[in-house]
Amino acid sequence: MEDRAPEEDQGNILEFRLPDLGEGLADAELVSWSVGVGDTVQLNQTIADVETAKAVVSLPSPFSGTVVELLAQPGETVAVGAPLIRVRNDLSVPSAPESANGRTSVLVGYGPEGETVSRRRRPVPTEPTAPQPSSTAGPVEQGAGRAAATPGARKLAKELGIDLWYVAGSGPDGAVTVEDVRAAVPVSQPRAVPTPTDGSTAPPTPAVTDPDGGISRPASREERTPISGIRKRTAAAMVASARTIPQASTFVTIDCTASMELLDHLRTTKSFEGLVLTPLALVARSVLAALAEYPGINAGWDEAHQEIVTKHYVNLGIAVATERGLLVPNLKEAQALSLRDLCREIGWLAETARSGGATPTDLRGGTFTITNVGVFGVDAGVPLVNPGEAAILCLGSIRKRPWVFRDELAVRWVTTLGISFDHRMIDGELASRFLATVAGLLEDPLTLLSRM
Template sequence: MTATMIKEFRLPDLGEGLTESEILSWKVAVGDTVTLNQVIAEVETAKAVVELPSPFAGTVAALHEQPGTVVEVGKPIVSFEVDDAGSSNGVAVTGGSGSAAVGRGEAAGSGAPTETAGTEVSPAKREPNLVGYGAVVEHTGRPTRRARGVIREAVSKPAVPQQPRAVPVAAPEVGAVIAERPRSTPPVRKLARDLGVDLESVPGSGPGGLITREDVQNSLGAPEPTTGAPAAQGERETRTPIKGVRKFTAAAMVQSAFTAPHVTEFLTVDVTATMDLLARLKGNKAFEGYKLTPLTIASKAVLVALRNNPTLNSRWDEASQEIVQFNYVNLGIAAATPRGLTVPNIKDADRLTLRELSTALTELTDTARAGKTSPSDLSGGTISITNIGVFGIDAGTPILNPGEAAIVALGAVRKAPWVVNDELAIRQVMSLSLSFDHRLVDGEQGSRFLADLGAILCDPAMVMTMI
C-alpha cells in the first residue's frame, strides 16, 4: 500500500514584489485529482489576472481560501494529498528545518511549496514552472550550466530562514525608495486596508513593536468595520471595493501626476495620405491576414520620430539622481479592460517591421481584453500611446505612465474642411496630444518630436528623411 502525505502550497510572489493577490476562482474542488501544472486557480494581482498551475500531482485535500479573498503572499491557499514516493512529484523535500527551495532563492513561506516528510531530491532534475519547481524530468548527458550552479550553491550554502521581503510603500515606480513592511499579521494588515490606515504611521504596542488590531483602531479612534450587506433593490448608492488593477492604476496615476511636472502640447494634422496608405496596404497580398489600423501606422511613426528625439525615450532616476537614456523602445499601449486601465508594452518595438508590429499590437490588445496580460508585459515600458480616438474623442491631456518621459494620445480621424494649396478641401484630420515630463524634456524637444510625428502622418514618405 502506497503511503500518502499532505503538501501545502503557498501563494507565490507573481512578479515585481507584489505582496498580495485576490482569489478570483478555483478550477478544482476538494477531492479532485490534479496533474502537475494543471491550472487550479485564477488570481488577480495589482497588475493582471494570472492562472496558477499546480506544483504537485495528487488529490486536492483542502482549499484554504474562498473566491473573493485577498491573500498575502506566502499564505497557504491549498493542500494536496500526494504519494510519499521520494521523487514522484519532483519537488525538493524540506529536511525538517524548513530548507529553502533552490533555483529562485525562495524560502518556505515565500510562495514555494512546502512538505512535511521525505528525502531530498537533486535540484538538477527539477524543471521550473510559474510557481516554483515541479516535475522531475529525466535528462541525459551533462547537467546544464544553470543546474550545475544550483547544485554548487545548494552544497556550499546551508539553508537559512529568509528575511522578511522588502516591499514598496507607495505605487511602483522605477527608482522608488523601498522600505521594509511594518511588523504586523495578515488580519491586521487587512483591517488597516479596510480603515485606510497607513501602517507606517502606527506605533506597535505588541512584542518587538508588533502592530496589533487595537493599535490600528486607536490610530483612528474608530471601531472595527463590519461587513456590509448587499445593496437592496432601489438603493440610491452602489459601493464597489477599490482593489486589483483599478487600485494599482489609481495609485500609479496619482503618484505620476504629482511627481512628474506634466506639459501637454497639441497638433492637428491632415492624415489623408496615411489613410490612403492603410487602404493600399490592406489590399496588398504581403499584408493579407494582418490587422492594420491608424494605431498601427501611428505606432510605427512614433518609433521613427524617436530616432531623432531620443530624450522622450528616457527616465528620471530619483534615487541615483541620473537621467537614464534607453537605447531600445518598449512601446506601451493603453488598454481599457473590464478590470480597469492597463498599459502593457511591446518589448523592443523599434526592431519590428510593420507586419511584426501589427501582429504584436493585435496580440497585446486581445490578451489585455481577456485579462491575461502577464506582469512582465506590464513593466519596463519606455514610452506609451493611448488611442482615445476609438471612443470618438479628439484630444486630451494624458497622464504619464510612471517611469516614462512621454505619452502620445491619438484622436479620432474625422473629415473636416482643410486648406490645401490655398484652396478649401475636405480632408481626413487627426489631433495629436503629447504629454511629457518637463524634468526630462524641454519645450523645444517635445515640440520637435510632435512635429516629426505629425509630418510622418501627414506624408508617410517623410520617413525616408528620418531613417
C-alpha cells in the same frame, strides 16, 4: 505561523506560497480556486487564478498530492510569499524540482524582473465559438468533479447565485464563459443584492413599477460598486502618477490625408493581405522613428539614485480598454518591428488583453505608451504618464474637416496628437520637437522610408 520553505516536508504536508508574479507586485487578489479540500492534484495542474495589477494569472501546482487546506478565500488579497494551500504529498508522482536553496523553482510564465523574454511569432487569434444554450440535464464534467470556468464567469455566477455545475460551457475545453452565465439567467430572476463589506445588513431595494409600460426599476438613485483587482490597482497607479510626476502636455493638429491614402493603398497589397491595417499601426511606426531621433523621450526616473535612465530599446505600450479596466500591454523590442509586424502584433496584443489572456510579461517593462482615444470619437485627451516612463502620446479621432491646403479651402483628413511628459526629464522644447517630428511623418508618411 512558522516561516518555512514552500516545499519543506513536515509530516508529508507541503505548503505552496504565492510566488513572485512580476516587477513591483507585492500581492495579488485570489479570484477563484480550481480545487477543493480532498481533491487530488497533479504536478503543474492549475489550482487557482489570481489577479494582479498586471493580469489574471493561473497558478500551477509545484507538487502533487491531496489538498488538505485552502488558506485564502476568493476576493482576499494575498501577499507574495504568504501561504495559499497545503497539500499532503502522498502520491508517487514527483513534485517540482528544488533550487539550490531548497525552494521551489520559479513557475513558468512569471517570475522576478530581469528574466530573458524571447520573442516568438504569435498565432493569429480566431473568432470565439458562439455560446451554446445552457442545459439543466446535468453538471459539466471537468477535472476533479468541478465545473471549469473563467474567473469572470465565476465572479458573475457568484453574484447571480448561478450554480456553474448546471451551465454548459462554450469556451476552450468546455469552460464556462461570462456569456454562458448571462445566458443561464432566467428572465424573471432579479439580480442579487451585494452584501455590504462593513458587515451591516443591506435592506432590499424596492422596485418602482412604471404604470404606463409596467417596467420595474430600482427605486434607489445610487449604486455602489466595490473597487478591486485591475481597477483598484490602476487607480493607485494613477494617483501615484499625479502626485509624484510633474506633468505637462502639448498638442498639434495635423493634416494626415497622405497617411490615410497610404493605408488605403497598402491594404490592397499582398504584403498586408489578411491583416487589419489601422492608423494606429502607422502612428506607432512614426513614434518609433521619432524615438530613435530623440532618445531622451524613451527614459525613466530612478528616484533612489536621482538618475535619468535612458533606454536604448523600446517596449511600446498600447493602452487597451477591457471589461476589467485599462490595461497597457507592450510590444517588446518594438524598435525592430516593421509596419507589417506592428500591424499584426498590435492586433494580437489588444485581442489578448481584452480576452483576459495577457500575461505579466506582456504588461510589464513598458518604456513609452500610445493611447488612442480617437476610437471613442474623442478629438483629444490629456493622459497621465505611466509610472516608470517619461511620456505618453495620445491619438485623437481622425475626421474629414475643412482645412487650408495649398492656399485653398479643402476637405482633408485631420487629427490631433498630444503628448504628456514628465517635466523632471523632458523640457517643453524636447517634447515639442518630438511631437512635431511624429506629426511631420504622418503628414508625409513617405519620409518614413528614410528612417527605417
